[in-house]
Amino acid sequence: MEPGVMKLLAVGIIASFGLLGPALGIGLIGYSAMQSLGRNPEARGAIMTNMILVTAFCEAIGIYALIVAIILAMVV
Numbered sequence: 001m002e003p004g005v006m007k008l009l010a011v012g013i014i015a016s017f018g019l020l021g022p023a024l025g026i027g028l029i030g031y032s033a034m035q036s037l038g039r040n041p042e043a044r045g046a047i048m049t050n051m052i053l054v055t056a057f058c059e060a061i062g063i064y065a066l067i068v069a070i071i072l073a074m075v076v
Contacts, residue, residue, distance in 0.1 A: 011073045018065020025058040 033051040037044060 022062035
């Protein structure tokens with residue numbers, strides 16, 4: 001294999017695995033929040049605030065993986 005092909009393969013693998021975790025995490029966060037709201041609708045404010053905060057942290061991990069993939073695509 002040529003080095004250019006290997007570079008693009010590595011970038012694709014990093015991007016896919018790096019973004020798969022946050023995607024699953026955000027899905028689980030939303031699922032759990034909806035279950036909690038179904039069981040206790042009065043706690044909507046606290047549940048939604050925590051859900052948004054944890055989703056932002058989860059998105060940050062995905063953004064880090066995307067930045068690493070872009071840097072690898074440009075540098076090597």
